[in-house]
Amino acid sequence: MCEHHFDHGMVLDSSLRGGKGSMNKTLKNPLAYVLFTVPTLLMYLLFFLYPLLTSLRYGFTQWNGISHAQFNGLDNFVTALHDKYFWIAVKNNIYFILFSVFIQIPFILALALLISRVKRLSGFYKTTVFLPSILSTAVVGVLWSFVYHPEAGLLNKLLEAIGLSSWKHVWLADEATAFLSVLVTNAWQWIGFYVVLVLAAIFAIPKDILEAAEIDGAIGWKQAWAITVPLIRPVLIVIVLLSITGAMKALDIVFVMTNGDPYGITEVMATYMYKKAYRIGEYGYANAIAILIFVFTVILTLIFRFLTRKSEEVQYG
Amino acid sequence: MRHPLWSSVKHLVLMFYLLITLYPLIWVLNSSFKQNKEIIDSPWGLPQNFTFANYINAWTGSKVSTYFVNSLYISTLSAVATILLATATAYAITRMKFPKWSKVVSGVLLLALLIPAGSLLVPLYILLRQIHAYNTPFALILPYVTFGLPLTVFVVSAFLKSIPGELEEAGVMDGLSAFGLLGRIVLPLTMPTLVTVFILNFLSNWNEFIMANLFLAKEKLRTLPVGMVAFYDQLNMNYGGLCAAIMFSVVPVVLIYSILQNQIIEGVTAGSVKG
Numbered sequence: 001m002c003e004h005h006f007d008h009g010m011v012l013d014s015s016l017r018g019g020k021g022s023m024n025k026t027l028k029n030p031l032a033y034v035l036f037t038v039p040t041l042l043m044y045l046l047f048f049l050y051p052l053l054t055s056l057r058y059g060f061t062q063w064n065g066i067s068h069a070q071f072n073g074l075d076n077f078v079t080a081l082h083d084k085y086f087w088i089a090v091k092n093n094i095y096f097i098l099f100s101v102f103i104q105i106p107f108i109l110a111l112a113l114l115i116s117r118v119k120r121l122s123g124f125y126k127t128t129v130f131l132p133s134i135l136s137t138a139v140v141g142v143l144w145s146f147v148y149h150p151e152a153g154l155l156n157k158l159l160e161a162i163g164l165s166s167w168k169h170v171w172l173a174d175e176a177t178a179f180l181s182v183l184v185t186n187a188w189q190w191i192g193f194y195v196v197l198v199l200a201a202i203f204a205i206p207k208d209i210l211e212a213a214e215i216d217g218a219i220g221w222k223q224a225w226a227i228t229v230p231l232i233r234p235v236l237i238v239i240v241l242l243s244i245t246g247a248m249k250a251l252d253i254v255f256v257m258t259n260g261d262p263y264g265i266t267e268v269m270a271t272y273m274y275k276k277a278y279r280i281g282e283y284g285y286a287n288a289i290a291i292l293i294f295v296f297t298v299i300l301t302l303i304f305r306f307l308t309r310k311s312e313e314v315q316y317g
Numbered sequence: 318m319r320h321p322l323w324s325s326v327k328h329l330v331l332m333f334y335l336l337i338t339l340y341p342l343i344w345v346l347n348s349s350f351k352q353n354k355e356i357i358d359s360p361w362g363l364p365q366n367f368t369f370a371n372y373i374n375a376w377t378g379s380k381v382s383t384y385f386v387n388s389l390y391i392s393t394l395s396a397v398a399t400i401l402l403a404t405a406t407a408y409a410i411t412r413m414k415f416p417k418w419s420k421v422v423s424g425v426l427l428l429a430l431l432i433p434a435g436s437l438l439v440p441l442y443i444l445l446r447q448i449h450a451y452n453t454p455f456a457l458i459l460p461y462v463t464f465g466l467p468l469t470v471f472v473v474s475a476f477l478k479s480i481p482g483e484l485e486e487a488g489v490m491d492g493l494s495a496f497g498l499l500g501r502i503v504l505p506l507t508m509p510t511l512v513t514v515f516i517l518n519f520l521s522n523w524n525e526f527i528m529a530n531l532f533l534a535k536e537k538l539r540t541l542p543v544g545m546v547a548f549y550d551q552l553n554m555n556y557g558g559l560c561a562a563i564m565f566s567v568v569p570v571v572l573i574y575s576i577l578q579n580q581i582i583e584g585v586t587a588g589s590v591k592g
Binding site for chain 1: 344428438541546
């Protein structure tokens with residue numbers, strides 16, 4: 001009996017070890033590993049890392065795209081510092097960030113709280129609100145250019161219909177309204193996306209915390225402000241960061257709607273970079289702007305990280 | 318719940334918001350069935366003579382058919398290539414026993430989530446000219462495939478880590494090689510995840526504009542977003558045609574979304590939080 005048991009154990013053990021062994025052998029096949037990883041790495045090396053490195057290099061050269069690139073040190077960056085149009089673009093990126101953070105985010109938060117507090121249809125609200133975020137930014141730009149169209153546009157027609165014809169504008173060509181019109185379009189496209197992120201965080205709050213809060217008398221908006229908002233602080237930080245990087249990257253929407261017009265006053269850094277590279281052929285300068293966009297984004301992100309860390313210290317200290 | 322009135326106020330506010338949000342789309346849809354004169358004269362009413370003329374004219378006359386086909390095959394091919402390469406790589410780095418190399422591979426790919434694609438536009442443009450891919454469909458397919466890789470590798474890897482190893486052990490017992498394991502056992506299990514990442518890659522390719530505008534100059538190679546912007550630039554008061562053209566780009570996306578809304582929301586938001 002005892003012997004039999006022992007035997008059985010041996011068989012099982014050795015067969016298991018045999019299985020593991022051939023398993024390891026199969027999964028240590030170097031040829032398979034190379035075939036599975038090298039094509040991906042090759043694509044990535046050619047069309048991502050190589051352009052990235054050349055971008056860094058060309059940023060320090062004078063190059064028109066045809067002749068040989070001449071190393072010129074920091075000249076391109078000095079040029080940027082003295083370039084009036086570059087600073088208009090920087091200023092517009094800052095407006096873009098301020099609008100996204102101080103106007104869009106409170107609105108997003110209110111909308112998400114509202115959706116989280118309805119019993120019925122909250123799934124429907126969530127999916128419908130999200131819809132504009134999956135459309136092409138270029139198509140959204142065209143669609144809204146048509147909404148702002150001076151003769152046929154929805155906005156001017158609406159103002160006409162409610163007797164406010166004097167408020168009509170040539171929205172995208174008027175210096176006072178052009179950039180704001182672009183910002184509203186961008187908000188239209190992305191608000192739902194952020195609402196869904198915030199909603200996911202709200203729904204992840206354990207039920208018993210909210211119930212305990214209700215017993216303590218925190219209900220309705222009081223509960224939202226005192227309990228829910230502090231608990232979803234991490235996701236709020238994420239959406240501020242995404243808003244900052246999104247605003248710094250903004251390209252398509254401005255390109256399609258105003259292309260920097262009128263007189264370059266709606267230019268953002270990315271459209272300016274694009275123009276320098278494509279229309280005028282100042283590749284070196286364009287790459288320097290690309291580097292500056294990246295550096296500014298990193299600096300802003302670090303400042304924001306620092307500020308939020310500070311406020312945490314104040315809260316608990 | 319405690320105040321039925323308060324609850325209806327919330328629904329009213331939300332419904333009003335949805336109406337404002339969706340109205341531009343509804344208005345364009347409605348206008349796409351109207352004649353130009355009607356769009357100007359009665360912007361609010363339903364079309365008097367319901368007509369598909371705008372769609373037919375846009376499809377044939379304004380070459381939307383060409384743009385649509387270009388968008389469709391470029392987006393599909395690129396998404397399929399991304400999935401094939403990314404799944405093989407994800408399998409290699411999560412299941413195969415080369416831990417040091419796998420760390421290097423995923424570390425290198427992680428870099429892509431930090432660098433905005435916009436800053437690569439200019440050098441990519443130059444590179445594509447050098448390799449004579451400029452003005453061919455490959456000018457889009459190559460970057461689309463590449464830019465889809467990092468996130469796809471990470472999403473598929475995350476899923477593969479959740480599959481228990483026993484199934485593969487059984488496969489090895491049956492004499493399968495590493496290729497057989499991937500093809501016969503891992504791929505079928507991963508299908509639902511692959512469908513999701515395919516759709517996400519497809520949508521981002523379908524919607525991409527800047528590269529399509531910069532890397533292709535020939536009109537017959539244009540994709541839908543590029544065609545749409547060109548259409549708007551030479552509008553000539555053909556508002557109905559514009560609306561129909563917009564719908565050709567929006568409707569496929571909305572249809573896909575209405576079928577796979579939950580997967581799309583999950584995928585898009587997960588990708589952004591990780592990035």
